[in-house]
């Protein structure tokens with residue numbers, strides 16, 4: 090996972106927007122092979138959308154051949170309600186660029202069969218060739234999309250009950266009236282996000298600092314679902330200084346340092362194309378029976394993390410060419426070293442030997458003491 094730390098929200102947003110633009114341009118999308126972009130809502134991506142719109146208006150980028158999939162939508166609020174994610178996306182992004190409305194995909198929180206809507210959404214993502222880049226925000230509790238604490242890290246698009254903290258945090262979009270915030274949402278799953286070829290997260294402000302710390306410095310944990318990105322081969326969190334406030338100084342410095350090196354090596358904006366076509370790793374590919382035409386490539390994705398997150402033991406990694414670990418080989422270091430001290434320590438009953446050793450050193454001393462005493466007497 091890369092962590093890009095910028096001085097403030099504007100610089101971080103510009104970095105994210107430019108990154109997305111570079112990625113779209115690099116792919117040179119066509120109608121047959123569009124760029125598939127996953128998108129979030131919330132206040133964090135607003136700066137990114139503003140810059141994307143500016144760059145579009147300046148003729149620097151076209152969304153003609155871009156297909157989008159939004160992360161989530163509330164259940165049971167009218168599509169044209171100003172708090173709906175449909176309204177949000179058209180207001181802040183879609184109506185300002187040349188995207189085809191038919192290429193915009195947002196979950197329908199008013200579908201009569203919500204489960205079927207979720208299943209169809211996953212199928213639609215797959216039919217589009219998978220998501221090239223998922224832009225995401227982050228909740229204060231570390232959620233990604235609406236994958237609240239405790240969500241399965243293998244989850245897919247589904248109906249989700251919102252956490253109390255999220256309802257409180259999002260009440261600002263509903264006139265600060267807690268009761269007006271929908272209590273349910275449709276959301277892509279953690280695994281849906283992990284299946285994207287690339288994930289870019291924007292995290293701004295001190296309210297996100299604890300979540301960033303948990304997700305970057307601590308382990309993969311379903312209570313901070315963004316932490317699952319640690320399993321993704323190409324994920325990146327772009328944040329401002331305020332969002333790093335809970336990180337150790339050492340961590341922030343480390344990420345700034347390696348980014349400087351990456352920049353000097355020409356890796357700053359775009360990964361070398363061979364990385365993009367080279368996963369899952371050769372070792373995994375070789376052991377999986379797949380139709381050659383379905384082999385992972387830019388146009389036909391196959392996520393490494395799907396394998397990593399599989400519940401059954403991983404069998405993809407061959408152990409044939411690996412020598413067994415010395416830890417499991419019955420061997421006595423003492424017999425190799427030939428030092429009597431080691432041999433002695435490795436006897437089957439060390440306590441008894443210790444007694445024997447002690448008696449060997451104690452008895453002569455005792456004998457000496459006895460003889461001195463008898464002389465003094």
Ligand SMILES: N[C@@H]1[C@@H](O)[C@H](O)[C@@H](COP(=O)(O)O)O[C@@H]1O
Pocket residue numbers: 129130131132133134160161225226227228229232233234235255259
């Ligand atoms: N479902 C969205 C998330 O996708 C978003 O990341 C989060 C943070 O929003 P903000 O950026 O406004 O803090 O809000 C909502 O919960």
